[in-house]
Amino acid sequence: MRLVEFYNPEFDKFVERQKGDTRKSKLTLEQLSKLRRYREVKKAEQIEQDKFAKVMYSAPAPDAGM
DSSP states (O other): OOGGGGOOGGGOOSSSOOTTOOOOOOOOHHHHHHHHHHHHHHHHHHHHHHHHHHHHTSOOOTTSOO
């Protein structure tokens, strides 16, 4: 006896989503890759922003000015 004998695709409703279904959808590899690229871009932007803020708010040189 094989397990496949008891399987009927008509009764396989596990994957179908219902209107009141609260389960989260599964992420695809494409979506995960897109999220990873988004995080990398945001991290690079944050590094650039930190560099800019460091220059902008740094203390002026003592011999600069008058």
